[in-house]
Amino acid sequence: MKMFDTGDVRLHYRIDGPEDGPTVVFSNSLGTDMRLWDPILPMLPAGLRIIRYDKRGHGLSSCPDGPYSMGALVTDVERLLDHLEVRDCVFVGLSIGGMIAQGLAVKRLDLMRAMVLSNTAAKIGTPAMWEERIAAVRSGGVEALADAVMERWFSADFRKTPELELWRNMLVRGEDAGYAGCSAAISGTDLYTPTATLRLPTLGIAGTEDGSTPPDLVRETVDLIPGSKFHLIRKAGHLPCVEQPVEFATVLGDFLKAIGHV
Numbered sequence: 001m002k003m004f005d006t007g008d009v010r011l012h013y014r015i016d017g018p019e020d021g022p023t024v025v026f027s028n029s030l031g032t033d034m035r036l037w038d039p040i041l042p043m044l045p046a047g048l049r050i051i052r053y054d055k056r057g058h059g060l061s062s063c064p065d066g067p068y069s070m071g072a073l074v075t076d077v078e079r080l081l082d083h084l085e086v087r088d089c090v091f092v093g094l095s096i097g098g099m100i101a102q103g104l105a106v107k108r109l110d111l112m113r114a115m116v117l118s119n120t121a122a123k124i125g126t127p128a129m130w131e132e133r134i135a136a137v138r139s140g141g142v143e144a145l146a147d148a149v150m151e152r153w154f155s156a157d158f159r160k161t162p163e164l165e166l167w168r169n170m171l172v173r174g175e176d177a178g179y180a181g182c183s184a185a186i187s188g189t190d191l192y193t194p195t196a197t198l199r200l201p202t203l204g205i206a207g208t209e210d211g212s213t214p215p216d217l218v219r220e221t222v223d224l225i226p227g228s229k230f231h232l233i234r235k236a237g238h239l240p241c242v243e244q245p246v247e248f249a250t251v252l253g254d255f256l257k258a259i260g261h262v
Helices: 068-082 095-105 127-140 146-153 166-174 176-187 215-222 247-258
Strands: 002-005 008-014 025-026 049-053 091-093 111-119 202-208 229-231
Touching: 002 068, 008 068, 025 068, 049 068, 049 146, 068 091, 068 095, 068 176, 091 095, 091 247, 095 111, 111 215, 111 247, 127 176, 146 166, 202 215, 202 247, 215 229, 229 247
Parallel strands: 025 049, 025 091, 091 111, 111 202, 202 229
Antiparallel strands: 002 008, 008 049
16 A cells, blocks of 8 residues: 655555556546455456556545546546556546546556546536535435445345445445545546547446446447447446456456557
């Protein structure tokens, strides 16, 4: 566990694997921390340099006053990767992490050679929808949204298992201000035009039971990038790396091999 001060926020990050290995950077979803990726890491190809971090207001990173902008979230990870002297990484982003991936690719293509857009889109929801959620968090905390979030995140079968409590606890024990701040960043973001200018190997991943970013929405975004690939994971909701880790890791590993990253 390490901490990096960007000047605006202190980011908690972790590096696993050899320092000279091909780099893969992971950026997680709203309401989760870097543990989101724990289920898939043991199944990825050996020798990778894996970088994970908690975005502002999440996990062990600091929580500045909000609201946040997508530009600030992109700058946070840009400064972290410059600090770590990262170039030509594969950037894997889920949900808001996928929006950060798109924004970073547009701004600093020198930092990444390919990206994976999991359960995300160029635009997610509407400002009115996000304002309603932000108001709910301000009045009742993230707990007020937790049950509805679990329905969007996970399939009905997964919600019957004891593991659901792990992810509900991760959500509600996070910072209310961080959740609201990042919700505001999503609300103000429309990346359709800039994402359509991108030319880099891209893999899109969606879950059939995703109530937040349905498969058609993910595919619509991925299709903006010529030559992109798309994979649909069945019996999974918004977090397929949790519900179907073997398939997620296999698809990601195959992509890394196909682009020559491993």
